[in-house]
Amino acid sequence: MGLGFAILASLVVESPCSGYDLVKRFDERVSCFWAASHQQVYRELRQLKERDWVSCETVIQTGRPNKQVYCITALGQAQLTEWIEASSEPTAIREELMVKMLAGHLVSEQKILDELKRRYEIHQEKLITLKDMECKDFPDLPHLSLEKKFLYLTLRRGIRYETDWIAWCEEAIQLLGTN
Amino acid sequence: MGLGFAILASLVVESPCSGYDLVKRFDERVSCFWAASHQQVYRELRQLKERDWVSCETVIQTGRPNKQVYCITALGQAQLTEWIEASSEPTAIREELMVKMLAGHLVSEQKILDELKRRYEIHQEKLITLKDMECKDFPDLPHLSLEKKFLYLTLRRGIRYETDWIAWCEEAIQLLGTN
DNA sequence: GGTGCCATGTAACGAGTTACATGATTGG
DNA sequence: CCAATCATGTAACTCGTTACATGGCACC
Numbered sequence: 303m304g305l306g307f308a309i310l311a312s313l314v315v316e317s318p319c320s321g322y323d324l325v326k327r328f329d330e331r332v333s334c335f336w337a338a339s340h341q342q343v344y345r346e347l348r349q350l351k352e353r354d355w356v357s358c359e360t361v362i363q364t365g366r367p368n369k370q371v372y373c374i375t376a377l378g379q380a381q382l383t384e385w386i387e388a389s390s391e392p393t394a395i396r397e398e399l400m401v402k403m404l405a406g407h408l409v410s411e412q413k414i415l416d417e418l419k420r421r422y423e424i425h426q427e428k429l430i431t432l433k434d435m436e437c438k439d440f441p442d443l444p445h446l447s448l449e450k451k452f453l454y455l456t457l458r459r460g461i462r463y464e465t466d467w468i469a470w471c472e473e474a475i476q477l478l479g480t481n
Numbered sequence: 482m483g484l485g486f487a488i489l490a491s492l493v494v495e496s497p498c499s500g501y502d503l504v505k506r507f508d509e510r511v512s513c514f515w516a517a518s519h520q521q522v523y524r525e526l527r528q529l530k531e532r533d534w535v536s537c538e539t540v541i542q543t544g545r546p547n548k549q550v551y552c553i554t555a556l557g558q559a560q561l562t563e564w565i566e567a568s569s570e571p572t573a574i575r576e577e578l579m580v581k582m583l584a585g586h587l588v589s590e591q592k593i594l595d596e597l598k599r600r601y602e603i604h605q606e607k608l609i610t611l612k613d614m615e616c617k618d619f620p621d622l623p624h625l626s627l628e629k630k631f632l633y634l635t636l637r638r639g640i641r642y643e644t645d646w647i648a649w650c651e652e653a654i655q656l657l658g659t660n
Numbered sequence: 661g662g663t664g665c666c667a668t669g670t671a672a673c674g675a676g677t678t679a680c681a682t683g684a685t686t687g688g
Numbered sequence: 689c690c691a692a693t694c695a696t697g698t699a700a701c702t703c704g705t706t707a708c709a710t711g712g713c714a715c716c
Binding site for chain 1: 483486487489490491493494511512513514515516558561562564565566568569570571572573574575576577578579580581582583584585586587588590592596599600603604607627628630631632633634635637638641642645646648649652653656657
């Protein structure tokens, strides 16, 4: 139900919206800690609806397809609250690149170095977009509402995560580069 | 096939071993970037066997159950090498705690702070065991073999990851604690 | 006599990925 | 005219989790 709760949380903090909008939100804001494909989101919405944790209304549109607008129910919010109050264990990490490093001596060192540089670039770019969001969305740090503080902290987590990856890439490139 | 390749990598860098041993290895060394349950490992071994990426021999033991000792085949090693040479995207993160933070205002601030302190402790403990491994297994940093360098870097990734979490927890506790 | 380690599995279910599928509108 | 955006889904498959299952040996 992880994704289910992520959807509920998104419906609570932002306005009711369609599956399509949820996918976009996830791509933009949530994806740094919970990514989801549109197929997953639609399936999850169906299940949430069956449990009456969300309600849904069809909005007729002209010039574009109709949409189903979802809204969290009182039951859904109660379930979400209960879930938040329970404690959660750290997520198991699944890092393909680390598995590759384990047996890195099987391929040429240059290939590994190239891959590390590629990863370095990817995390740099991601970091830039996150830092942009930090500047734009949280210009006045000392005076944040509680809701905003929580949002800010999730962004900080993302920023730290990317920064950390960049630092590791540098360390790795340096260690492997100097024989 | 992520887990499959992780198993192959483990069979390459360490000696051939049983499913049971693999599970232990994963718990001890690999789990900081790829966790796996024994059920998963046994199922994956069966599939690797079917593809002839590993071979297996029954070792008769006295006083304890017999075991199946698995060994990577030439085909398996070729597949592993090919996989390592391909580039890999950053893993999608799935952080339950961040989802909870998103809608954190639904529960009492004290509950969130308690949870953050709990997480802080967990990552502290994990960090200590990783740092111990760093001291014990890599005492002579400047003179590591290539294989050891790679192993060291995966450990560094784990150490950084835990350190980063700790720093974020501190930041979060500070921001939420001071109203 | 109970706990924990060694050693291996099956079965059912839940979650995530990949591929396929449709169809209108807007902007270059 | 082509690509992108809006909008929603189904189907098949793989991967991960939870529960169930067995059975001997060593140690306290």
